[in-house]
Structures are given as C-alpha cells and as structure tokens.
Amino acid sequence: MEIRFEFARGREVMFLSHLDLMRAFGRAIRRSGIPIRYSEGFNPHAEMVFGLPLQVGVTGAAECLDIALAAAPDASPEDAAPGADEAAARLNAQLPPGLAVTRAREKTAKAIILELITHAAYELRVGFANPADSADPSDPLFTDPPNAVAPLADSHPAAVLPAGFPIVVPPPSPLADA
Numbered sequence: 001m002e003i004r005f006e007f008a009r010g011r012e013v014m015f016l017s018h019l020d021l022m023r024a025f026g027r028a029i030r031r032s033g034i035p036i037r038y039s040e041g042f043n044p045h046a047e048m049v050f051g052l053p054l055q056v057g058v059t060g061a062a063e064c065l066d067i068a069l070a071a072a073p074d075a076s077p078e079d080a081a082p083g084a085d086e087a088a089a090r091l092n093a094q095l096p097p098g099l100a101v102t103r104a105r106e107k108t109a110k111a112i113i114l115e116l117i118t119h120a121a122y123e124l125r126v127g128f129a130n131p132a133d134s135a136d137p138s139d140p141l142f143t144d145p146p147n148a149v150a151p152l153a154d155s156h157p158a159a160v161l162p163a164g165f166p167i168v169v170p171p172p173s174p175l176a177d178a
Contacts, residue, residue, distance in 0.1 A: 001069045002107040003084050005091070009060040012098025018053035024096055025065065032090040034082060037068040051113050052120065062102075064113045 009021070016024065026046050029036050038044040051064035069087075082090065088104035095101070109116075 001071065003067055003069065003087055003104055004107045004113065005065045005067070005088065005101050006103040007063050007065060007099060007101045009054065009063055010098040010100070011059055013096065014057055014059045014098075017056055018050070021053075021099075022048065022050065024099065028091055028094040028096075028099075029067065031094040032087075034067070034087050034090060035070040037070040049112055049114070051117055064117070066107060066113050 009016075013021070013024070025048060029046065029048075037047045039047060047068040049066040054060050054063070069082075084104040084106050088101040092101050
C-alpha cells in the first residue's frame with residue numbers, strides 16, 4: 001500500500017534544503033512507527049518520493065510526498081499498516097514545527113507524483129520598510145503591457161494588489177488525482 005501526503009512547509013523550516021527535508025520526514029516516519037518499505041541492497045533507503053523540491057528560503061502550502069508502506073505477510077489486524085488518516089496523525093505528532101501534513105489518502109494511481117505535477121503557482125509579497133517608498137500604481141513598470149498582470153489560464157485568474165503585485169490562485173491539488 002502507498003500513501004500520498006500533502007504537507008505545508010512553513011516559515012520555521014523555509015531554510016531547510018531538500019535533503020534536510022527528506023531527513024526530517026525520514027526521522028518522523030521512523031519515530032511515528034509507520035512501517036515504511038525500504039529498498040533492497042547494500043544501502044537500503046526508505047521508499048519516499050517527494051514532489052518538486054522548493055528553493056531554500058521558500059515556503060510551500062501544498063507540497064507532496066508518496067511513501068510505500070511495508071506489508072508483513074503474516075501481520076495480525078492490529079499490526080497491519082495504518083490507514084491514511086491515522087498515518088497522517090501519527091506523522092504530524094512527530095514532525096518538527098513548520099512542517100504539517102494537511103491531507104493524506106491512499107494512492108490508487110500508478111503514476112508517481114512527479115508525473116502528475118504540471119505547474120506551480122508562486123505568490124510574491126513585497127513590503128516597503130518606509131511607506132513613502134511604495135510604488136506608484138500609475139508607474140509604467142506596472143502599466144506597460146509586458147509587465148501587466150494577466151491570468152495564468154482561464155481557470156487560474158490573477159488578482160492585482162493596489163501596488164500592482166499579482167497574487168495567483170493556486171492550482172488544484174495533485175491529491176485529487178491520486
């Protein structure tokens with residue numbers, strides 16, 4: 001059985017590299033007692049597949065992770081692998097501050113998470129230390145056609161802040177296709 005998790009990466013862990021994030025999840029999975037499957041060979045590693053890595057210094061609201069659970073052939077019902085909701089609760093209890101599983105479901109599609117991610121949406125927030133330095137919305141930087149804010153697609157409209165910076169509505173979650 002495989003479980004697809006959607007998790008949030010907050011400001012507390014925004015400076016973790018992708019490798020450090022993988023280590024944090026590996027430790028949390030071991031501490032939670034979730035029976036994860038390991039690769040075979042001389043240096044076995046946990047079978048975890050993350051979505052696209054984020055840059056260091058970036059937070060994420062809908063990051064994805066697939067894990068494969070180990071199945072014991074003669075396990076009793078109480079020793080069986082946990083369901084998606086129970087696994088999420090156990091994992092959340094062990095994750096460091098700033099990381100939180102927001103959704104989980106049993107993976108039914110054969111496609112790996114990297115095949116399902118087709119686009120990403122970024123939100124850029126710019127603040128000015130001094131309000132007098134704020135940009136003028138009539139400045140050509142914000143009104144010229146090359147810099148004008150336009151929707152990414154018909155289904156993903158963009159909204160414009162008074163200073164002219166876009167906030168894009170994020171796309172649907174890849175968990176919907178699990």
